[in-house]
Amino acid sequence: MTSLAPQPGHELAQVNIARLRFPLDSPELKDFVDALDPVNAVADGAAGFIWRLRSETGNATDVPVFGDSWLIVNMSVWRDRDALTAFMYQGQHRELLARRREWFERVAEAMTALWWVPTGERPTVQDAEERLRHLREHGPTERAFTLRTGFPAPAAAG
Numbered sequence: 544m545t546s547l548a549p550q551p552g553h554e555l556a557q558v559n560i561a562r563l564r565f566p567l568d569s570p571e572l573k574d575f576v577d578a579l580d581p582v583n584a585v586a587d588g589a590a591g592f593i594w595r596l597r598s599e600t601g602n603a604t605d606v607p608v609f610g611d612s613w614l615i616v617n618m619s620v621w622r623d624r625d626a627l628t629a630f631m632y633q634g635q636h637r638e639l640l641a642r643r644r645e646w647f648e649r650v651a652e653a654m655t656a657l658w659w660v661p662t663g664e665r666p667t668v669q670d671a672e673e674r675l676r677h678l679r680e681h682g683p684t685e686r687a688f689t690l691r692t693g694f695p696a697p698a699a700a701g
Contacts, residue, residue, distance in 0.1 A: 554661075554663075555658075555659060556619070557618065557657050558666070559655040561617075562613050563646065567615075572646055586636070591627070591630075594619060596618040596668070603615070657690065658687050
């Protein structure tokens, strides 16, 4: 695995989307919806966390992605891969990951992408859609990659 160590001037953006199996207000998704605010609060306070996409609701479940109302999006920016994975695989987020098949459809195409952004840049949903399309069409490249197949941040100009 390629190191995704931080470089001056760059931060790691991530997007993951999921196709709901049930409407967000259904009893089947109650545990997931109830966990959103607590898990987001942990993310917001995590070491290396920089930013996450949110609407006026405080999360991003109502932010449209790919024009599909059954898709939900999570997008954030982190200091580096280590900070992102430390959050992902611990605590309540890890518990939710273990239950994802209860709430989301299994999809064959890439639903998660990572890419480097200049420090301070905040990606848009359109950026995320483009990165996911690129990953689906070309596999992991410097433009869009995965946790498993990463690329280092661009070298600082100078």
